[in-house]
Amino acid sequence: MPSRRMPSQSQIRSQMRSAQRKAESQTKNEIRKAQRQTERDLTAAVNKWERDTNRKLRTARPKATYTVSEERYLAPVQEEAERQAQSHPERRDVFLCHAWDDREGAAQELHDLLESFAVEVWFSEKDIPLGTSLIRAIDKGLKMSRIGIVLVTPAMLRSLAAEGVADKELSALLATDRVIPVTHGTTFDDLRDESPLLASRSGLSTQDSSLEAVAVKIADTVRPEAA
Template identity: 65%
Template sequence: MREYQTLNPVHEQVVRIAQTDTDGRDLFLCHAWDDRNGDALEFYNLLTALDVKVWFSEKDVPLGTPLMRQIDKGLKNSRAGIVLVTPAMLKSLNAEGIADKELSVLLGSGRVIPIAHRTTFDEMRDVSPMLASHSGLTTADYASLEDVVAMIADTVLLD
């Protein structure tokens, strides 16, 4: 029940957006550069295995294209955003890199789900009080990462 209350506001936003946008992605995956071949890739693979359409920079930025413009398009064309908050992400946000810019857009959209992975919401709050104020999930509360991904898929998939 707590998870329903946590994710329901994002689900309602996703449903509203989907009524007018049938070609977009379900999720934009915001992650630290250092997680791109580890935690973020695992998260992406688990989501796509459940038929969630995910914008993930490692898969969606063609070689030779402007990175920031591609990210901008990915943010625009995604119904909601997952911020995979790891120790590397906290470090990246402190450095005010690309993930920090993505986070700013997602926070402004009201369609953001923070996922604390190998960190806590208290540690997140020390770096980004606004992100930590959004309802989200902590992987430590679940038996597996797959369980967290299944809850997210239930939130963003409309059929």
């Protein structure tokens, strides 16, 4: 039986270097995984802190005056919101669908008003971390929200015409039948040219009232107990 040769020093060094590289690679992968998990945990903690803080600092909700058509449209939405709250308490109250150009203007203003009235809002500007897939994050936001708010502005109409991201959000929202369209700086007649299906749902408008008044009506619909 042939004798087994002892590995040479060069072979031993080569094996040691190979084992070291493998260990370093595994360590780097574990560090990257830990960093990604830490970032997710931190983002979730910051979002929770913001929601809790906004809830504590919320302003007294003014009393809203409704038209007959608004009452008729919002009543079934409120019933659905209540059912969703009972069956899915972990979900946000609303998903705010808006045009990209409105993210620092009307959309931010509506978000802040809703949060001040104790409404938990999924809003892309705070809920999509840097480096995250936009479409995937929006899909998750839609899934984790009870009611969809579509802020219809001139910028939104342009986005719908160009079939941008907002158009994809809208398609998903319309499929749920849990939507409140809000026209701001435009009209339902203008919306009908781009999305007849959404325009047919009536909804709310700032044409004869303020954005704050609209936010109050949304809050009354999705969070009546917090009034």
